[in-house]
Amino acid sequence: MTERIDDIGDGLKLIQRGDMFALGTDTALLCKFASLYTQDRVIDLGAGTGAIPLLLSARKKLKYIAALELQPELAELCRRSIKLNNLEETIEVFQGDIRNVHELFPPESFDLATCNPPYIPVTGSLINANKSVAIARHELCCQLGDVIKAFAWLVRYGGKAALVHRPQRLGDIFCLFRENGLEPKRLQFVHPRSDLEANMVLVEAEKGAKPGLRTLAPLILRGDGKN
Numbered sequence: 001m002t003e004r005i006d007d008i009g010d011g012l013k014l015i016q017r018g019d020m021f022a023l024g025t026d027t028a029l030l031c032k033f034a035s036l037y038t039q040d041r042v043i044d045l046g047a048g049t050g051a052i053p054l055l056l057s058a059r060k061k062l063k064y065i066a067a068l069e070l071q072p073e074l075a076e077l078c079r080r081s082i083k084l085n086n087l088e089e090t091i092e093v094f095q096g097d098i099r100n101v102h103e104l105f106p107p108e109s110f111d112l113a114t115c116n117p118p119y120i121p122v123t124g125s126l127i128n129a130n131k132s133v134a135i136a137r138h139e140l141c142c143q144l145g146d147v148i149k150a151f152a153w154l155v156r157y158g159g160k161a162a163l164v165h166r167p168q169r170l171g172d173i174f175c176l177f178r179e180n181g182l183e184p185k186r187l188q189f190v191h192p193r194s195d196l197e198a199n200m201v202l203v204e205a206e207k208g209a210k211p212g213l214r215t216l217a218p219l220i221l222r223g224d225g226k227n
Contacts, residue, residue: 010058015081023051026164027116031055033202034114034162039063045098045115050078053091065091098142101150108156115163117147145176152180155207162204173203183209188216
């Protein structure tokens with residue numbers, strides 16, 4: 001399959017393939033939403049070709065970024081994208097399973113963990129015949145609970161965990177965060193147009209925090225579509 005090199009802003013280049021899950025709006029929004037501070041240690045779960053680690057590296061001067069990706073082909077593309085951008089000293093790629101983070105990283109070793117997880121539960125819905133795309137879209141290799149358990153292991157006390165998902169799963173997200181000692185602190189809905197209901201939600205939780213949720217102004221991606 002033919003590769004391409006895309007300009008993703010801030011002078012960054014991303015290697016992508018047409019037969020694999022590509023950078024989308026949800027990924028870009030998560031990178032802007034997540035709380036980030038200079039010299040943070042960050043991990044991105046399900047890093048794909050490396051878009052989130054690259055975009056976060058452009059926001060702040062970070063101490064270290066770990067990019068964890070299950071699929072070997074995507075992990076290799078991620079490594080090449082990082083090399084292309086001369087960021088090998090900041091970003092390190094790990095090929096491994098989110099469900100096994102306790103075997104890969106010490107507990108509470110990151111200030112921020114991010115993830116753009118598969119949105120669709122495996123409940124008889126149609127699954128893409130392309131295995132790589134199916135893993136990215138459907139909870140075939142990790143479920144929402146696996147992601148949040150990984151967050152709880154990885155982030156320090158007072159550290160943050162941020163994800164993007166579908167609004168329909170918001171109840172599950174809040175329950176799983178609290179079950180794992182992570183308190184939801186920031187929430188933002190994303191609407192495709194001002195006259196349509198939200199189709200994405202951004203949520204950030206803090207480890208060990210007291211209750212108290214901020215709801216940010218909604219993001220409207222396009223106009224209302226009226227003539």
